[in-house]
Amino acid sequence: MKRLKSFVPLAIFIAIVVVSYVGFSLGDRHQLPSALLDQAFPEFSAPLLYEPNRTVTRSDLVGRPTLVNVWATWCPTCKAEHDVLMEIAAISDIVLVGLNYKDERQKALAWLADYGDPYDLVMSDEEGIIGVDLGVYGAPETFLLDAQGRIVYKRVGDINKRIWRGELLPRLRDMGVTTRSSSEL
């Protein structure tokens, strides 16, 4: 009994190590699990960035698998992500929809003119109202929608090579989206 007791501190130590190991390897605390995963993309109505008089709604995003990318000119990560989005637009048939989030229209237009426009459609959400409906808490965020308009994947942070290869490409293939191989991605 006494000998057994001398192992108690060691056991407590091991327990702390195990709990810490599991706790710290749980992943980024800044990555909130999306409450909207596997749910229908919410109803919305947003003006187009290029033609503010025209609005788009959820029904415009339904029918084909779609990537909805939340971006802004004030977001440095969005710049880093931009080249990847351009490449994705070039090598795949996925519909790319941009949601310009809490931004100024002129800056957004200048950005797309300067760096290129990878999007099939750009909507604007100057007040961040659609952002709240989407559970957006930063930019960039990207949602992958299936043809029924259901959110099958959400990425908080930039779309990079690793995310494209590991998360997006397999899902796009499953959904039957044509992609070509690229040396860049």
Place this chain on the structure above:
Amino acid sequence: MTLRLIFTGLALLMCSVAEAASPVDVYHFDTAQQQQRYRALIEEFRCPKCLNTNIAGSDAPIAQDLRKAVHRLVVLEQYTDQQVRDYLQARYGDFVLYDPPFTQRTWLIWMVPLCLGLLVLAVLFSLQRRARRHATIELNAQDQSRLKAFLEDD
């Protein structure tokens, strides 16, 4: 006394500084009760961007947007408190509630403190029992008479 006054003064000063630093939004409310509910609700939700602040105390743009959303829901949409909670939970998940519901994913965080509490009780109980056992010392006849002599000696 002087010291106490100084400390009180300092504490008051800090309060006023904290008050001045907290973000101010200008919102219109139809009733004082709406305003009270709004205040209570924004205290209740956690800011998704800044992990240890509620949306009342955060300057992050997302916290401002969520305060605006809460105001809209309370004043324009006439939501009840619970409907506001459900609205935010549906969009931002359990994360925004400081009080996570008991689900398959969260049972561990609810059960661990309970288990630790039980463990502590068990340890305390066994320690106490052992202490009581050691505390009782059998006295033989000789000891008894010595003890008696001591006591009577007084």
